[in-house]
Amino acid sequence: GESVGLHLPTLSVQEGDNSIINCAYSNSASDYFIWYKQESGKGPQFIIDIRSNMDKRQGQRVTVLLNKTVKHLSLQIAATQPGDSAVYFCAEKTSYDKVIFGPGTSLSVIP
Amino acid sequence: AAGVIQSPRHLIKEKRETATLKCYPIPRHDTVYWYQQGPGQDPQFLISFYEKMQSDKGSIPDRFSAQQFSDYHSELNMSSLELGDSALYFCASSATGTGYYGYTFGSGTRLTVV
Numbered sequence: 001g002e003s004v005g006l007h008l009p010t011l012s013v014q015e016g017d018n019s020i021i022n023c024a025y026s027n028s029a030s031d032y033f034i035w036y037k038q039e040s041g042k043g044p045q046f047i048i049d050i051r052s053n054m055d056k057r058q059g060q061r062v063t064v065l066l067n068k069t070v071k072h073l074s075l076q077i078a079a080t081q082p083g084d085s086a087v088y089f090c091a092e093k094t095s096y097d098k099v100i101f102g103p104g105t106s107l108s109v110i111p
Numbered sequence: 112a113a114g115v116i117q118s119p120r121h122l123i124k125e126k127r128e129t130a131t132l133k134c135y136p137i138p139r140h141d142t143v144y145w146y147q148q149g150p151g152q153d154p155q156f157l158i159s160f161y162e163k164m165q166s167d168k169g170s171i172p173d174r175f176s177a178q179q180f181s182d183y184h185s186e187l188n189m190s191s192l193e194l195g196d197s198a199l200y201f202c203a204s205s206a207t208g209t210g211y212y213g214y215t216f217g218s219g220t221r222l223t224v225v
Binding site: 045046089099100101 | 115142144146151152153154155156159167169201203205214216217218219
């Protein structure tokens, strides 16, 4: 089956600290892996992606790491800010550009 | 910039009623995707359309149907509603050749079945 998450783990971090959000994926054939941010009452918002032949990609304050050996994806947020509080989803891009979401993690930033 | 517009934002229906959700993609986007997100769950892919034809199908119940019209807007029709259909329904749109980079989500329709 496709990746499905029923749990919503929570990560609490102090403002200014770095955050690391982890995700395990199931489909080794995915071309891209993506991180989305979802704020309350809003749709998922694209943060950063990584192609399957890469192991690291950096954006503005965010870094995505891909470990294909253990099928693990992580999102690192530097100097976490209150505005980063949201639910973060990892996702895989499949055929027809369909995006399959993995389990979300709720990030709570403590001022 | 124009975004993906979904209507209505909120909808309350009784069991066994029908509901129609609408999605207006970003101008010049030709592909629409529908997702269902239950409380505390990840969005589940339902169905997608490219150039008014169904391009992919996910975990969409037989009670649901959808289509994309000539102006590229899409409608998700839900019949014989059940309590378990209560969820956030998102659509996303993209333009051919941009892959998912142009994959923009709307703010969703919150459907509550009572």
